Amino acid sequence: xxxxxxxxxxxxxxxxxxxxxxxxxxxxxxxxxxxxxxxxxxxxxxxxxxxxxxxxxxxxxxxxxxxxxxxxxxxxxxxxxxxxxxxxxxxxxxxxxxxxxxxxxxxxxxxxxxxxxxxxxxxxxxxxxxxxxxxxxxxxxxxxxxxxxxxxxxxxxxxxxxxxxxxxxxxxxxxxxxxxxxxxxxxxxxxxxxxxxxxxxxxxxxxxxxxxxxxxxxxxxxxxxxxxxxxxxxxxxxxxxxxxxxxxxxxxxxxxxxxxxxxxxxxxxxxxxxxxxxxxxxxxxxxxxxxxxxxxxxxxxxxxxxxxxxxxxxxxxxxxxxxxxxxxxxxxxxxxxxxxxxxxxxxxxxxxxxxxxxxxxxxxxxxxxxxxxxxxxxxxxxxxxxxxxxxxxxxxxxxxxxxxxxxxxxxxxxxxxxxxxxxxxxxxxxxxxxxxxxxxxxxxxxxxxxxxxxxxxxxxxxxxxxxxxxxxxxxxxxxxxxxxxxxxxxxxxxxxxxxxxxxxxxxxxxxxxxxxxxxxxxxxxxxxxxxxxxxxxxxxxxxxxxxxxxxxxxxxxxxxxxxxxxxxxxxxxxxxxxxxxxxxxxxxxxxxxxxxxxxxxxxxxxxxxxxxxxxxxxxxxxxxxxxxxxxxxxxxxxxxxxxxxxxxxxxxxxxxxxxxxxxxxxxxxxxxxxxxxxxxxxxxxxxxxxxxxxxxxxxxxxxxxxxxxxxxxxxxxxxxxxxxxxxxxxxxxxxxxxxxxxxxxxxxxxxxxxxxxxxxxxxxxxxxxxxxxxxxxxxxxxxxxxxxxxxxxxxxxxxxxxxxxxxxxxxxxxxxxxx
Numbered sequence: 001x002x003x004x005x006x007x008x009x010x011x012x013x014x015x016x017x018x019x020x021x022x023x024x025x026x027x028x029x030x031x032x033x034x035x036x037x038x039x040x041x042x043x044x045x046x047x048x049x050x051x052x053x054x055x056x057x058x059x060x061x062x063x064x065x066x067x068x069x070x071x072x073x074x075x076x077x078x079x080x081x082x083x084x085x086x087x088x089x090x091x092x093x094x095x096x097x098x099x100x101x102x103x104x105x106x107x108x109x110x111x112x113x114x115x116x117x118x119x120x121x122x123x124x125x126x127x128x129x130x131x132x133x134x135x136x137x138x139x140x141x142x143x144x145x146x147x148x149x150x151x152x153x154x155x156x157x158x159x160x161x162x163x164x165x166x167x168x169x170x171x172x173x174x175x176x177x178x179x180x181x182x183x184x185x186x187x188x189x190x191x192x193x194x195x196x197x198x199x200x201x202x203x204x205x206x207x208x209x210x211x212x213x214x215x216x217x218x219x220x221x222x223x224x225x226x227x228x229x230x231x232x233x234x235x236x237x238x239x240x241x242x243x244x245x246x247x248x249x250x251x252x253x254x255x256x257x258x259x260x261x262x263x264x265x266x267x268x269x270x271x272x273x274x275x276x277x278x279x280x281x282x283x284x285x286x287x288x289x290x291x292x293x294x295x296x297x298x299x300x301x302x303x304x305x306x307x308x309x310x311x312x313x314x315x316x317x318x319x320x321x322x323x324x325x326x327x328x329x330x331x332x333x334x335x336x337x338x339x340x341x342x343x344x345x346x347x348x349x350x351x352x353x354x355x356x357x358x359x360x361x362x363x364x365x366x367x368x369x370x371x372x373x374x375x376x377x378x379x380x381x382x383x384x385x386x387x388x389x390x391x392x393x394x395x396x397x398x399x400x401x402x403x404x405x406x407x408x409x410x411x412x413x414x415x416x417x418x419x420x421x422x423x424x425x426x427x428x429x430x431x432x433x434x435x436x437x438x439x440x441x442x443x444x445x446x447x448x449x450x451x452x453x454x455x456x457x458x459x460x461x462x463x464x465x466x467x468x469x470x471x472x473x474x475x476x477x478x479x480x481x482x483x484x485x486x487x488x489x490x491x492x493x494x495x496x497x498x499x500x501x502x503x504x505x506x507x508x509x510x511x512x513x514x515x516x517x518x519x520x521x522x523x524x525x526x527x528x529x530x531x532x533x534x535x536x537x538x539x540x541x542x543x544x545x546x547x548x549x550x551x552x553x554x555x556x557x558x559x560x561x562x563x564x565x566x567x568x569x570x571x572x573x574x575x576x577x578x579x580x581x582x583x584x585x586x587x588x589x590x591x592x593x594x595x596x597x598x599x600x601x602x603x604x605x606x607x608x609x610x611x612x613x614x615x616x617x618x619x620x621x622x623x624x625x626x627x628x629x630x631x632x633x634x635x636x637x638x639x640x641x642x643x644x645x646x647x648x649x650x651x652x653x654x655x656x657x658x659x660x661x662x663x664x665x666x667x668x669x670x671x672x673x674x675x676x677x678x679x680x681x682x683x684x685x686x687x688x689x690x691x692x693x694x695x696x697x698x699x700x701x702x703x704x705x706x707x708x709x710x711x712x713x714x715x716x717x718x719x720x721x722x723x724x725x726x727x728x729x730x731x732x733x734x735x736x737x738x739x740x741x742x743x744x745x746x747x748x749x750x751x752x753x754x755x756x757x758x759x760x761x762x763x764x765x766x767x768x769x770x771x772x773x774x775x776x777x778x779x780x781x782x783x784x785x786x787x788x789x790x791x792x793x794x795x796x797x798x799x800x801x802x803x804x805x806x807x808x809x810x811x812x813x814x815x816x817x818x819x
Contacts, residue, residue: 018043038227039065053198056227058357066164082133141180149413160191178406181432202350204394217433231366246810247789251343251372255284265339268321293320302511345378348566349388384572395566402434405706416484419477449742456738526553564629565658597782614777620668632760633661676768699747700727
């Protein structure tokens with residue numbers, strides 16, 4: 001007899017709660033604790049041999065729920081080898097979990113060995129782990145893939161019982177998820193009885209994640225367990241003096257009020273959406289930190305030693321506030337945090353919930369969070385996010401087929417471990433959900449790419465990495481031992497922009513900045529980085545040698561995509577505009593802004609694309625309120641400018657935010673529909689991508705991931721410039737002689753899907769063709785002001801006189817628009 005759980009999967013009937021081994025039960029009793037329902041249910045599923053996905057709120061004891069079956073199993077039947085793999089998206093999570101896991105194990109008196117393995121693990125320990133693995137190994141997708149590339153992986157993983165994947169939502173849908181899914185499929189071959197466990201706090205579609213987690217993407221094999229809902233979060237929006245700026249997206253106008261909040265709470269996490277903003281807010285907070293409270297900063301470009309030092313200070317309760325980016329979104333359990341502040345808009349309800357969950361990291365206490373919107377549009381987004389969290393609505397997730405460059409890396413890793421039979425490996429790969437639809441033809445294309453480099457490169461021996469012996473047999477091996485050594489040096493999915501190290505002359509490292517930004521610096525320049533004002537003393541190889549300074553400095557900026565507002569929040573914001581009855585909840589300034597917009601122009605309905613045209617200061621503007629996110633708007637702005645050139649409208653540029661896009665030129669735009677016809681995504685899009693750096697940058701990434709270009713040789717790492725030079729040469733050859741090359745296909749896929757958010761772009765253009773409403777206004781409209789303020793100033797660094805001039809111009813424009 002069986003019953004169905006909430007997601008419809010078959011689950012065993014359990015007549016009574018799972019019984020804990022005596023040693024584990026005593027540990028709970030000594031602390032006066034009772035295991036939570038979902039923790040015992042996870043133990044039940046493990047004893048029934050079921051795969052499981054646990055969706056539980058932050059602070060609900062997910063990590064213990066994931067490890068409890070392993071601890072119980074090893075308490076009752078100790079083993080000598082590897083029992084459980086724990087995979088997390090961040091190296092820091094492994095360290096944090098090891099610390100939290102070792103305590104209970106030692107207190108129970110169990111002889112269970114727990115170790116971490118990541119890129120920071122010493123090489124001698126890595127070698128020893130393969131020969132004598134611990135009972136529980138905490139690792140990352142990249143390190144797991146590397147382990148599978150060694151011949152002894154066959155024996156190391158033969159007895160593996162469980163793989164636990166934490167924070168599944170953070171990486172299941174990207175290339176790291178592709179790599180992990182492939183690795184799980186290989187592990188299932190090596191250990192057929194392997195049980196898969198997924199953990200997450202923020203999943204909108206459990207069935208999609210069940211399929212991703214399950215062998216052969218069969219979601220019926222995975223039971224979903226729902227943790228008890230936690231206390232409702234205490235969320236609010238901070239609006240100093242009831243005024244919200246017209247422009248900006250940082251929340252800097254409220255920094256003194258944020259400092260007052262820090263003074264009123266034990267420990268505050270201040271989240272920023274970018275590293276540059278984190279540095280700026282940290283600097284601003286110090287400027288108003290009259291009580292000299294200890295405040296730290298944490299982001300991914302800081303040196304590992306600096307991040308570890310800050311994390312230790314937080315764990316020890318030595319900081320009153322920490323300014324951070326997404327580097328702390330996940331898995332850090334600091335019980336003393338009692339407030340989370342989000343500077344600027346949250347961009348998604350799931351992200352907001354994840355961040356707010358860092359406060360009062362306990363299920364039964366409400367997490368307290370405050371959003372500081374940067375402008376009036378961001379107020380609407382913040383209100384939409386709060387409503388979504390209040391309704392327990394998360395952002396929907398979309399999965400896409402696995403990428404070919406990741407597949408090539410995995411196949412080579414398998415070959416480095418042991419020769420393989422082609423048909424058998426294909427079946428194994430198709431057992432990974434992202435590659436369930438992989439065809440024989442595409443698989444053979446990938447095989448030929450690894451074997452020869454492709455038609456245009458097959459004359460070069462360095463690109464020959466696989467050989468079939470005997471020919472036509474389907475049995476493959478690596479061509480030479482050096483292939484395995486090079487693969488292990490260069491494997492990995494994360495491809496950073498070329499970076500330069502920032503350090504003092506005594507050798508102390510502060511972190512890294514991108515080469516592109518570093519090229520704008522000269523000796524004597526001052527930069528603000530790692531919370532310090534620094535003067536550039538000299539450049540040495542790939543290092544920037546600095547010294548501390550007290551002078552004003554400019555912020556370090558980084559390339560890459562911005563976070564875009566999710567479609568879910570965009571739909572909610574659009575609904576606000578169409579429902580005046582909601583406006584009573586808004587501050588007076590926001591309400592008046594919308595009311596005047598409705599009188600002067602119109603407010604877009606959810607099924608409309610509002611386009612306004614108007615003259616301003618000798619230029620002619622077209623503004624589209626499309627709410628499709630900054631990245632899609634950036635792409636469309638470039639395409640429309642190209643089309644304006646062909647139409648002889650004398651374009652001068654464009655600006656964009658998450659909510660709208662404005663293009664401007666010297667001639668009036670009388671027919672917006674002509675600039676947005678659907679064929680813009682054919683001719684202009686292809687031409688633009690090929691002529692821009694977009695495709696070259698995408699090719700550089702897939703060439704590194706796919707193993708065509710190496711980042712490292714034994715004892716030496718290539719500089720970013722050397723890698724870029726190598727990939728640019730190969731790109732030019734392939735574009736000319738083999739445009740259908742596997743990696744060119746992969747680069748186009750990346751350029752379309754990831755870098756330009758093509759899906760949102762397509763929806764925008766389709767809506768323009770069917771639902772455009774054009775308003776020709778005599779002057780700037782209220783909703784256009786936030787965009788007009790940044791025309792010609794988007795590249796200016798925030799801070800100082802630039803910010804002051806923006807505020808003055810914003811007020812002047814606002815007076816004209818609201819008159």
